[in-house]
Amino acid sequence: MTEKRIAWFESLNVGDVPIVGGKNASLGEMVRTLKEKGVRVPGGFATTAAAFREYVAANEIEPELRASIAALKSENASLHETGETIRRLFLDGEFPEAIATEIRDAYRELSRRSGQDEISVAVRSSATAEDLPQASFAGQQETFLNVRGERTLLDACRRCYASLFTDRAISYRETQGFDHLEVALSIGVQRMVRSDLAGSGVMFSIDTETGFPGVAVISAAWGLGETVVQGAVDPDKYLVFKPLLDDRRYTPIIEKTLGAKETKMIYATGGSERTTTVATTQKERQAFVLSEAEILELGRWAATIEDHYGRPMDMEWAKDGETGELYMVQARPETVQSSRQTGQIKSYRLKTKGKPIITGSAIGEAIASGQVCAIRSAADIDTFRDGAILVTGMTDPDWVPIMKKAAGIITDHGGTTSHAAIVSRELGVPAIVGTGHGTELLLDGQEITLSCAEGDRGVVYEGTLEFESSQVDVSDLPETRIAMMVNIASPAAAFRWWRLPARGVGLARMEFIINNLIKIHPMALIHPDRVADPAARREIRQRTRGYDDPVDFFVETLALGIAKLAAPYHPHPVIVRLSDFKSNEYAHLLGGSVFEPEEENPMLGWRGASRYYDARYREGFALECRALKTVRERIGLENVIVMVPFCRTLEEADRVLAVMKENGLERGRDGLEVYMMCEIPANVFLAEEFAQRFDGFSIGSNDLTQLVLGVDRDSGDLAPLFDERNEAVKRAIRAAIVQAHAAGIKIGICGQAPSNYPEYAAFLVEEGINSISLNPDSFVSTLRNVAQVEQSLKAAPARTTSEPDTSR
Secondary structure (H helix, E strand, O other): OOOOOEEEHHHOOHHHHHHHHHHHHHHHHHHHHOHHHOOOOOOEEEEOHHHHHHHHHHOOOHHHHHHHHHHHHOOOOOHHHHHHHHHHHHHOOOOOHHHHHHHHHHHHHHHHHOOOOOOOEEEEEEEOOOOEOOEOOOOOOOEEEEEOOHHHHHHHHHHHHHHHHOHHHHHHHHHHOOOOOOOOEEEEEEEOOOHHHOEEEEEEOOOOOOOOOOEEEEEEEEEOOHHHHHOOOOOEEEEEEHHHOOOOOOOOEEEEEOOOOOEEEEEOOOOOOOEEEEEOOHHHHOOOOOOHHHHHHHHHHHHHHHHHHOOOEEEEEEEOOOOOOEEEEEEEEOOOHHHOOOOEEEEEEEOOOOOEEEEEEEEOOOEEEEEEEEOOOHHHHHHOOOOOEEEEOOOOHHHHHHHOOOOEEEEOOOOOOOHHHHHHHHHOOOEEEOOOOHHHHOOOOOEEEEEOOOOOEEEEEEOOOOEEEEEEEOOOOOOOOOEEEEEEOOHHHHHHOOOOOOOOEEEEEHHHHHHHHHOEOHHHHHOHHHOOOHHHHHHHHHHOOOOOOHHHHHHHHHHHHHHHHHHHHOOOOEEEEOOOOOHHHHHOOEOOHHHOOOOOOHHHOOOOHHHHOOOOOHHHHHHHHHHHHHHHHHHOOOOEEEEEOOOOOHHHHHHHHHHHHHOOOOOOHHHOOEEEEEOOHHHHHOHHHHHOOOOEEEEOHHHHHHHHHOOOOOOOOOHHHOOOOOHHHHHHHHHHHHHHHHHOOEEEEOOOHHHHOHHHHHHHHHHOOOEEEEOHHHHHHHHHHHHHHHHHHHOOOOOOOOOOOOOO
């Protein structure tokens, strides 16, 4: 095998990296082993390392190559001079006739297999040391697309050989410690998929930002995939929850984000250029590249490929516009998240507020500050100032030497799988990509702070802001009897904290998703004719573009937000509280003011349960129910529990449950559990009766303290009086726990008190509460405290309680 010059993909496997490099060995492995599992890979062949070395020998390249590398190492020649000299050696060379004949013969055979005289092929470089788990070699060598004809193919092969010594490849090998003379280059010649007539993109079998292993992340754009890889476009983004993919009843897509996709790369016609980049149509920009069935098919392929290789994978896919079929065109090991320490969570937090300038997709979770160094062209790379924040349109591998020296990176274009994103993660440099107008709004020398610590949207702030970082160790935490859960507001936060050993989410606030992702009052979508403000009407139309019915935007965005929040904790319970905006908060949503009354005291006004059956909001509540029904029944996250907030009376509880049933959320049907917030004194006094209507209680200690003590929780003047440790509040909590257990239902707490006061956690443990839900940043310390209290109680006399079984 080692003497062969050509190897067909079907004859290769992952053990052949020394012969054909990582890309081609992986393609061979997929063609040989995954076809029977439904993964389609375009056929092709590879030139071997032996062919490369024969080319080097025949053209007597090695002596001058050695001399050039020696000159570089002794600093007698610059990187640019060295690369240019070596590349010229390869480009001026000729293929020995034996190699040229075998390449031509293989190309003819590939064309014959495809039923064409001269098939269009992709010609890709595959270095024999690349795509190893410890080194990504992302974009270090060249790829040539839409290559047709024998002469053109041989020319592309020669250029591939030369690209082994691009400046960036030489620099990368120097950094990684690879011997330049030990690395050879294999060329992959693969049948082109007509994605120029459809779309293509990149896929990871792990979340690229947080390392959460339960999802496949798919980026998609129109045309050939180079625009996505290079970061030249802002692609669509899809997240697929892998654990539910085998159950064909469900559609476990938990994120669908429409990208701008302003350009696409297609085949060129006429002239010497093989590809060209053109503007997309308005229709293409407003449409998703992939259907849900196609997203799920790619998600299943990601899971299959990951399972086969036994590790997270980085893949490229393409859709053939002529046949409508999807193909995998590359697969390599993911090198960043899969190599991180799983027991450590590093958290960053801004200590001061700032004025936001621009946002984009956050890469990493860190914060950086410094001066802007705006560079619009690769020709000006040498002007970069070490330690500055690089601001540019997009990056390619030529930019890596200065990316290493940047405190942070900001690009106009690109998604979370673009070159800038991949390299930033590998370097550990925080980046914000796809800002749209960063190079216009950020001025060279301007002081800014770049924050990737606020979820999946990165924010650039004016000036230098103070921030702090902390390390959380979750590698060695004790077990507790009590279910320790987390309070989660945003879907991005759920992914960020997935490594915490939480037994579910004790409080997920629906209103956060409505306020931050939807931003429109639901009644304004149902009755747009009642929205008089022209500016609000325009913004509503803009936000709901692409949806035939604007209410579908509300339902789908809310459903996907809840699903993304729930997925990292599956199969543990995730308790989603129905919307609990006050009327003044609802009025601030787009189009909201016309639907909301002006109240003297919104805190005690039209909020929570009282809205759901009221004719003024009942239609809006129906949309919340539709979203929850979608999460449980279509997406498949049946671990979602619904919780009713601020339920004042038994009659109100009955009315809310009846309206939920009308909207397809019937307690007990398909395992649906419905909880109630225990946050009003009436909930405590009538706990026995409320327990007949609900499956569990969650104590909202903030509102309960406010209403037991008669203290406005938002009043600065009364702050010293607002104390959850007051004996009256503790007696109310004790009574609620006793009555819940007597009725045989679960009861937990989702307030801040156990985090703030160690003695409060001890009180709750002693009273036999079933679960404590905490903000993520206080989870570890409180869990350790609870474990100590439980240990100390083991020796105490046994309590007589009728606690329900909380195991799931």
